[in-house]
Amino acid sequence: MNDGRKKTSGEDTLLTISGVERIFGGERRLFGGRAPAVHAVQSLSLNVRKGETLGVVGESGCGKSTLARLVVGLDDPTSGKIVFDGENLADLARKDGNALARKVQYVFQDPVASLNPRKTIRTILEAPLKHLTDLDKDGREKRLTELLQAVNLAPEFLERYPHEFSGGQAQRIGIARALAAGPELIVLDEPVSALDVSVQAQVLNLLDDLKKTFGLTYIFISHDLSVVESVCDRVAVMYFGRIAELGPAQSLFEAPMHPYTDLLMRSAPAPGRHELMAEDASAELPDPYNPPAGCAFAARCNRKTRTCLDNLPASDQAPGPDSGHIAACYHPLIEA
Amino acid sequence: MTNAAISGKGRQAGKSARPGTLSLLLNNTLATAGLIILIAVCLLALAAPVLPLLNPDVTAPANRLLPIFSAGHLLGTDHLGRDLLSRLIWGTRVSLAVGVSATIIAAVFGSVLGLVAGYAGGRTDTVIMRGIDMVMAFPYILLALAIVAVLGPGLLNALYAIALVNIPFFARNIRGITLGLSRREFVDAARLSGKSPAQILFVEILPNVLPVIVITMSTTVGWMILETAGLSFLGLGAQPPQADLGSMLGEGRKILFTAPHVSIVPGVMIFVLVMAINLLGDGVRDILDPRLRAGSLTRPVARTAVLRNPADVPAPSGDENILDVRRLRTEFQIGGTVYHAVGGVDLALRQGECLGIVGESGSGKSVTAMSIMGLVPTPPGRIAGGAAYLEGEDLFAASDRRIRDLRGGSVAYVFQDPLSTLHPLFTVGNQLEEAIRTHQPLSRAQTRQKAIELLSLVRIPNPKERLTAYPHELSGGMRQRICIAMALANDARVLIADEPTTALDVTVQSQILTLMNGLRRERNAAILFITHDFGVVSAICDRIAVMYAGRIVETGKTDDILANPQHPYTAKLIECVPVLGEPERRLDAIEGRPPVVNDLPDGCAFADRCPHAQSLCRTGDIELVAAGANRSVRCLFPVNTDPST
Incomplete structure (x- = not known):
């Protein structure tokens, strides 16, 4: 391990993901053999420090949502372990099913779908208060008012049903629900990608304010690089179930090391940018049922060599110039 | 998208714009007819004890097989001289009670099985559903016969048999819906709110499944009444002398040619009752089923209707x-x-x-x-x-x-x-x-x-x-x-x-x-x-042309507008967009929401959210005016008008 890694696993670490793997399928079939298996997440190691916003970027199918579900306990890793504040998630769940939910919460991508259409906002927001806290009726009422105030919603919204809200308002309710039980870490899974740009900015600003007020830690999952750059302290770029590059947001966006990060950045359209970098049509994701032996990105990479095709680069194959900046690449764009 | 736009607007319009469930039902003529007939039959059946009817079970061999419209016997009498009108009304009462209670029993057990199987998945699902499959694998009448054979003939046993036979129907339907719902995000959210599986199943999922249960019930009641009649017809349901539509039919069968009215009268009643229930059931399904409610039944025509004033058709603006x-x-x-x-x-x-x-x-x-x-x-x-x-x-x-x-x-x-x-x-x-x-x-x-x-x-x-x-x-x-x-x-x-x-x-x-x-x-x-x-x-x-609330607010060359937006909305919208390579800038959100397009304000639609709005902005119609070459803006007080800034 290099210096950068040692530094991240210091005392201020809130969440440690080590060697986590999640396989879908692969179960034994009735008549011999096994069903085909997909590795949604593979040997993934990551630390989340207290008080930071860690961005996870990647395209559809790269495993970022699976990672999010593993962290909040909606799904269990096939192997590897996740440690939150010194406690193994699996042990925590065995002791008390709700212990994790008190500390880690989740904000969903589709704000309207994450609210039960047949429940009032009061019922929805009261659920975590009832099940995760010891508040009595008056205490819950007080907390509800606080929550609505925190997300800038009028108190009369409590008696309404989810379909009466716009996407932005529904997402505020989703955020209020995540805040209800006073968690330390919130996993935001594409929290703004279903929203219009003007509303997106409102929600991003709100998240920023809440983080300061309540001393929260965020894992911010998104496919939108510009959003991630504007809110995150550190960024992990995922490709095909693994981390391609990890580093402080500033150094990663200024000088990407992995060719995939570079491709992502140059593909992103921006106001005023005319020329986008475009690959050939043949550039596609590898077949998840039949993954390549070497680097998964090699087929699309113009820096690939024999080594890349045959061997899998370690996640810290290329240490960057800044501490904590690593890339899983044999031929990084910048050599340390 | 079109749908999003409409639903977005419908949201604000409140309940007045969307017709209520009952008025939707009453719009459907057939369903309304079914409802009226059903209510009439139910009232008649309920009122049986107070109606001036003869005792349905008293035999009078002297008056046997009187035809319809005989004095004192409106619908005639059967082979034992019992009054058919009285037997018909009492029999309907029994058939309805058995049909409805069998439906309720089947719905309760079937739904619970379906909910549990759909939500639990895995082994529980397999065990429950294979059990259901076994029930389904028997011909239903055979299964009912077997049950009655074991328990002995009788109306109550027939009811159990019919309820059991129909459980798979509910279980399969409800399982399918539950399966879809339990993968939805709000269920994950409920789990993260600390709810137990039982709470999620019965507090979160059940209310969403309820319409489907009601739909299934409304379409099965008729079927259940038919099945009750079938069992009674075979002599396995209601036992003599109790009147029941099926047993009446069975008794009339032997004298079908000599006295057809004895079997036709209960037959017509079964037909009317089941028809009314099915018509109503279809109507209920059309209203409650979200797929049908979304407008699939209205079947849009192949081309949008054009309802414009022929005298006011604008001419093309140019040849090129x-x-x-x-x-x-x-x-x-x-x-x-x-x-x-x-x-x-x-x-x-x-x-x-x-x-x-x-x-x-x-x-x-x-x-x-x-x-x-x-x-x-x-x-x-x-x-x-x-x-x-x-x-x-x-x-x-x-x-x-x-x-x-x-x-x-x-x-x-x-x-x-x-x-x-x-x-x-x-x-x-x-x-x-x-x-x-x-x-x-x-x-x-x-x-x-x-x-x-x-x-x-x-x-x-x-x-x-x-x-x-x-x-x-x-x-x-x-x-x-x-x-x-x-x-x-x-x-x-x-x-x-x-x-x-x-x-x-x-x-x-x-x-x-x-x-x-x-x-x-x-x-x-x-x-x-x-x-x-x-x-x-x-x-x-x-x-580009920037649209807001159904109108173009600014149009011009892409670079000009991006560099120098003149409408405050365009300017604000561009400021909202995070740009790669500029992480430091605080995104400037537009407060408030766009106006609803069924109630647009006078003047500029953006005025309520605009920092530069003046009283003049809220009156009259604001035109899209040219602002330089290839550039127009719909704003009285455009920003960034000085090219040097």
Whole structure:
């Protein structure tokens, strides 16, 4: 391990993901053999420090949502372990099913779908208060008012049903629900990608304010690089179930090391940018049922060599110039 | 999108705009008839003890087999001289009670089994469903017979048998719905709120399944009554002398030829009752089923209705435009409310030009695009004014036949989600060849050759092999390339692309944008590009039109508008967009929400959210005025007007 890694696993670490793997399928079939298996997440190691916003970027199918579900306990890793504040998630769940939910919460991508259409906002927001806290009726009422105030919603919204809200308002309710039980870490899974740009900015600003007020830690999952750059302290770029590059947001966006990060950045359209970098049509994701032996990105990479095709680069194959900046690449764009 | 726009508006309109469940039911004549008959029959059955009826079980051999309309016996008597009218009403009472209670029992047990199986999944699901399969595997009447044989004949035992036989019906239906619901995000959210599985199942999922249970019940009650009658007919249900529709039928069978009225009277009652229940059940299903409620039953016509004043058709603005949209107004009428989705839009597209329409959801950009070729569903949509000229031809005045030729011919669409625009059961080659053959009289071999050419045109590797692929075998980017190839199949002059890259990943998006940009240069086709993303606009559009609340608020060259937006809304919208490489800037959100288009304010629609609004902004109609070359703004106090700033 290099210096950068040692530094991240210091005392201020809130969440440690080590060697986590999640396989879908692969179960034994009735008549011999096994069903085909997909590795949604593979040997993934990551630390989340207290008080930071860690961005996870990647395209559809790269495993970022699976990672999010593993962290909040909606799904269990096939192997590897996740440690939150010194406690193994699996042990925590065995002791008390709700212990994790008190500390880690989740904000969903589709704000309207994450609210039960047949429940009032009061019922929805009261659920975590009832099940995760010891508040009595008056205490819950007080907390509800606080929550609505925190997300800038009028108190009369409590008696309404989810379909009466716009996407932005529904997402505020989703955020209020995540805040209800006073968690330390919130996993935001594409929290703004279903929203219009003007509303997106409102929600991003709100998240920023809440983080300061309540001393929260965020894992911010998104496919939108510009959003991630504007809110995150550190960024992990995922490709095909693994981390391609990890580093402080500033150094990663200024000088990407992995060719995939570079491709992502140059593909992103921006106001005023005319020329986008475009690959050939043949550039596609590898077949998840039949993954390549070497680097998964090699087929699309113009820096690939024999080594890349045959061997899998370690996640810290290329240490960057800044501490904590690593890339899983044999031929990084910048050599340390 | 159109649907999003409507539902977005419906939300604010409140309950007055949407007719209530009961009034919807009463709109359906057949269901109303069923309801009235059912209520009448139920009232009659309930009132049996107080009605001046003869005792149904008293035999009078002297009066046996009296015909209908005999004195003292309105419907005659049966073979034992019992009054048929009295037996009919008492029998209906029994049949209804058995049918309804069997339905309730089957619904309760079936739903619980279905809910548990659907939510638990895995082994629990397998065990429960295989048990259900075993019940289903028996012919139902045989199973009912077996149950009655074990328990002994009797009405109550028949009821159990019928309820048990119908449990699988409920269990399977409810399991399917639960399975879908339990993967929904709100269930995950409930888990994270600390709810136990039982609480999730009965507090979160059950209320969402309830409409389906009601639908299933309403369609099975009739069936249950028939089954009760069947068992009684066989002598396994109601035992003599108790009257029951089925047993009455059975007793009449032996004397069907000598005294047909004895079996016809209960037969007609069974028919009327079951018919009424089924009509009502269908009506209830139409109302409660969200898929049918969403309007599938209204069946929109093939082309948007045009209801414009013929005396007020605007002339084309110039000769050089391929597509010229003038003062287009499109409305939706839902209930008693009219939504002005597009309120007077002017667009002009020259050859080889790409015009971007930018706006947030509900701004009317998709409806504008769909109106051009009459693709807005009618009902509820209609074109209320304006004109669209394609190379000088008024599209709203063209014949249906002409429009059909133009659709996919001179004017082609590319939509957002290629997976839902391609037919899943046909190969992409089939669909591409169909698109070509519809418009061009080519032989099979020529069509195939052309399809291969089109695929290579959109840079699909191995075009020949790809022709035999099904849509699901291709990636999102490939599918969108196929859609673009289909749009180009007949040398389209105008390509209308409605958010064609929104569903794609960034790397794929850049491929598609580069492809579209190249194609329009090669083919000299004009593109109307609808998007909400200013970054995408920069990459492909020459000019843009910014829409807000159904109207264009600013239009001009892309670079001019991005560098120097003059309408406060455009300026604010651009400031909202996070830009790669500028992480430090605090995003400036626009507070408030767009106005609802069924209740637009006087003056500027943006005034309530605008920092520069003055009292003048809230009165009269604000025109789109020219502000320099190729530039117009709908604002009384535009910003950034001094070019030096």
